[in-house]
Amino acid sequence: MTNIVDILIEEVDKGLKYSTQNYQLNKRDYPGKGLEDSDLTELEKHHSAGLMRVNHSGEVxxxxxxxxxxxxxxxxxxxxxxxxxxxxxxxxxxxxxxxxEELNQRPSILNPLWYGMSFTLGAVAGLAGDKWSLGFVEETEEQVVKHLDGHMKKVSSKDNKTKAIMKQMREDEEAHGLAAQKAGAAELPEEVKEIMSAVAKVMTTTSYQI
Ligand SMILES: [Fe+2]
Ligand SMILES: [Fe+2]
Known part of the structure; x- marks a missing residue:
């Protein structure tokens, strides 16, 4: 049996890597590949970067x-x-x-905090049992899809690269939610859903700025 200390060391290592480094090792092609970086104003770039920083924190x-x-x-x-x-x-x-990076901006400085909080939440959801854990995934992905829909409306219509990334992510998140549903997800109580969306709101508001 793998030692619990080894597991914890591995998890802390991964947590630090994903929340503090510019991780760019992807299996699938970058959705912005081959697209022209449109002529955005400074204000539009700033807005795209803010939205992308929120999405990045969401992925952390x-x-x-x-x-x-x-x-x-x-x-x-x-x-x-x-x-x-x-x-x-x-x-x-x-x-x-x-x-x-293309927009010359950095991810949120709060990412290690979000990582630690989310990891704990995930572990607690896992302890509650698989059907609740899957229910948690289904609800999270549903909220992310709604969130991405909002972002697609907010981003400059000229920003094709950002839009292409969001579109592909939206497709994947929807599939993740459906997979969790099929695997036996239980419907979470409304109160839990509300707490989840309130926590997400704190994250999205702060990550847009810092
Ligand atoms: Fe995602
Ligand atoms: Fe997902």
């Missing part, structure tokens, strides 16, 4: 949530699914990092 949270859940999941196939999803979310993290 996704890594943490999935890894936390995988750690405490009961069934091995649920564990595997969580780890698979985390690896798909790594593409998103890489794309957001790349776009931020």
């Amino acid at each position: 949270c996704a890594q943490a949530l999935y890894r936390g859940q995988a750690l405490t999941a009961e069934l091995n196939d649920v564990k595997e699914k969580m780890n698979e999803a985390a690896s798909e979310e790594l593409d998103h993290l890489a794309w957001c990092n790349k776009r931020l």
Whole structure:
């Protein structure tokens, strides 16, 4: 049996890597590949970067949530699914990092905090049992999809690269939510959904700025 200390060291190492480094190792092509970087004004660039910083923080949270859940999941196939999803979310993290770099902006300085909080939340959800953990994934992804829809409306219509990234992420998040539903997700109580969206609001408001 793998030693718990080894597992914790690995998790802390991954947490620091994903929340503080410009992680850009993606399996799938960058959705902005081959697209012209349109002639955005400084204000439009700033806005795109703010939105992308929020998405990036969301992806940092996704890594943490999935890894936390995988750690405490009961069934091995649920564990595997969580780890698979985390690896798909790594593409998103890489794309957001790349776009931020193209816009000459940095990710949120609060990312290590979001990572730690989300990892804990994920581990607690995992302890509650697989059906709740999957329900948590389904609800999270649903909220992310709504959120991305909002961003697609807010971003400059000229910013084709940012739009292409958001569009692909939206498609993937929707698929993640459906996969969780099919795997046996339980519907979360309304109160929990409200708390989740309130926490997300704090994250999105602050990450847009810093
Ligand atoms: Fe994602
Ligand atoms: Fe997702």
